[in-house]
Amino acid sequence: MNKQVHITEVVxxxxxxxxxxxxxxxxxxxxxxxxxDQAGYYSMEVWGGATFDSCLRYLDEDPWERLRFIRSKxxxxxxxxxxxxxxxxxxxxxxxxxxxxxxxxxxxNGIDIIRIFDALNDPMNMATAIDECLKAGxxxxxxxxYTISPIHTxxxxxxxxxxxxxxxxxxxxxxxxAGIMSPKVxxxxxxxxxxxVSIPIYVHSHSTTGLAQMTLLKAVEAGAAGIDTAISIFSxxxxxxxxxxxxxxxxxxxxxxxxxxxxxxxxxxxxxPVQARFLKEGGLNPSVLTTKIDALxxxxxxxxxxxxxxxxxAVNKLDQLDAVLQETPRVRKDMGYPPLVTPMSQMVGVQAVxxxxxxxxxxxxxxxxxxxxxxxxxxxxxPISEDLMKKALGDEKPFEGRYDDTIExxxxxxxxxxxxxxxxxxxxxxYIAFPQQAEAYLRSREEKKALKVSxxxxxxx
Numbered sequence: 001m002n003k004q005v006h007i008t009e010v011v012x013x014x015x016x017x018x019x020x021x022x023x024x025x026x027x028x029x030x031x032x033x034x035x036x037d038q039a040g041y042y043s044m045e046v047w048g049g050a051t052f053d054s055c056l057r058y059l060d061e062d063p064w065e066r067l068r069f070i071r072s073k074x075x076x077x078x079x080x081x082x083x084x085x086x087x088x089x090x091x092x093x094x095x096x097x098x099x100x101x102x103x104x105x106x107x108x109n110g111i112d113i114i115r116i117f118d119a120l121n122d123p124m125n126m127a128t129a130i131d132e133c134l135k136a137g138x139x140x141x142x143x144x145x146y147t148i149s150p151i152h153t154x155x156x157x158x159x160x161x162x163x164x165x166x167x168x169x170x171x172x173x174x175x176x177x178a179g180i181m182s183p184k185v186x187x188x189x190x191x192x193x194x195x196x197v198s199i200p201i202y203v204h205s206h207s208t209t210g211l212a213q214m215t216l217l218k219a220v221e222a223g224a225a226g227i228d229t230a231i232s233i234f235s236x237x238x239x240x241x242x243x244x245x246x247x248x249x250x251x252x253x254x255x256x257x258x259x260x261x262x263x264x265x266x267x268x269x270x271x272x273p274v275q276a277r278f279l280k281e282g283g284l285n286p287s288v289l290t291t292k293i294d295a296l297x298x299x300x301x302x303x304x305x306x307x308x309x310x311x312x313x314a315v316n317k318l319d320q321l322d323a324v325l326q327e328t329p330r331v332r333k334d335m336g337y338p339p340l341v342t343p344m345s346q347m348v349g350v351q352a353v354x355x356x357x358x359x360x361x362x363x364x365x366x367x368x369x370x371x372x373x374x375x376x377x378x379x380x381x382x383p384i385s386e387d388l389m390k391k392a393l394g395d396e397k398p399f400e401g402r403y404d405d406t407i408e409x410x411x412x413x414x415x416x417x418x419x420x421x422x423x424x425x426x427x428x429x430x431y432i433a434f435p436q437q438a439e440a441y442l443r444s445r446e447e448k449k450a451l452k453v454s455x456x457x458x459x460x461x
Contacts, residue, residue, distance in 0.1 A: 002256040006042030006226025010240055013045040015230035018238040019288050020278045022054035026066055032270040033073035040258040041077050042226055043113055046070050048081030052089040056437040064109055064426040071110030078112040085118040085126040086404055090433045091343040095407040096128050102429050103132040115173050117143035119344040122378035123163045134168050142169035146176040149337035151382045154192055161193045171200040177341045178301040179208035183218040190222035200225035206240060210291040213241040233271045237289040298325050304345040311353050320356050327352040334388045336380030362391045375399035
């Protein structure tokens with residue numbers, strides 16, 4: 001009997017986040033959901049990450065309604081989301097009551113598997129979300145954010161894996177957000193984890209450096225239970241290895257993925273004109289489709305590189321890109337080698353740009369980096385440099401203990417503020433996560449409703 005390998009399709013979340021900045025509206029995929037449900041995927045990643053922010057900010061969609069709609073069409077396949085631990089889907093730490101309510105409502109609205117990560121690999125920042133996911137009957141997938149530094153050793157990764165298992169996680173994901181994990185390292189790391197924990201191991205990587213397809217094959221050979229792929233038209237570059245070619249290769253090697261390539265052909269045909277439209281209208285920059293080997297030197301994820309280029313272009317300083325790329329790992333070292341994943345990638349990147357453009361290191365320090373130095377984001381992987389701590393905090397002492405214990409419950413005040421504008425707890429949670437964007441959306445929804453009522457009355461008259 002062939003060994004089974006789970007395939008998670010990511011076109012509705014990470015693939016479109018990586019290539020078209022999460023700008024895919026519901027209308028682009030609603031007609032193919034029932035077909036995707038017949039493909040034989042283990043799960044479909046459809047929510048979390050930047051989808052929530054993008055729905056409110058750019059797409060004029062209610063992210064909760066988007067999830068409910070997907071669930072109504074996808075009956076047989078598990079739905080999966082990405083959650084930033086104590087950051088939920090935002091960029092700062094939220095109160096425990098917010099985290100618990102968000103996790104609970106995510107599962108109530110249709111999510112089966114929550115992949116929970118922390119930008120610092122700090123288990124303390126994942127604990128509340130993991131606990132609530134399990135209490136709500138969801139599958140809690142604890143995450144190891146893969147990065148390379150003097151302190152990110154196999155021993156440390158294995159210890160984190162053991163910790164996640166002891167916290168009750170149903171599975172573990174190795175999240176290689178920059179596509180820098182080599183095939184050999186992946187094989188060795190998956191092997192080490194499978195020997196030390198009893199729960200399944202999943203592997204997530206990006207094609208940014210050209211390594212991911214090989215890396216995923218070695219993950220499977222080492223005993224990984226599943227991998228993430230993207231339907232071919234939205235694969236490659238800053239996205240992920242192609243679902244179809246990966247399934248084809250695995251099945252030739254004797255593995256059973258359960259995925260029907262004939263159904264995948266229909267799915268890919270559906271998304272071809274979607275990709276073509278984004279390419280034509282400028283929503284898809286061809287540069288994100290190419291291999292960027294520099295990421296192996298600078299460890300900068302594709303999305304972060306795009307942000308750096310955008311920041312420098314906005315101030316007509318793109319000629320300083322090389323200097324910023326060299327400064328980025330220095331800032332990361334000063335900050336204790338945090339993995340470059342949201343929100344740490346933004347913090348490190350903005351600070352590197354600031355240092356280069358001002359011609360002096362840490363002449364100006366962002367409020368987020370100051371908060372990080374205070375301990376508001378959890379424990380850094382390694383000590384922060386004394387020079388940065390001094391410039392950021394002066395004589396102020398960093399916080400000791402769990403900062404989240406000091407955050408007052410957020411839900412009651414938000415619900416009182418919104419009043420009748422919030423029609424559900426989900427509306428309140430949207431507001432807590434993104435106050436400006438959510439309030440604007442909720443007010444626009446009320447205005448549309450009023451216009452519809454007015455039009456209906458006129459028609460009746």
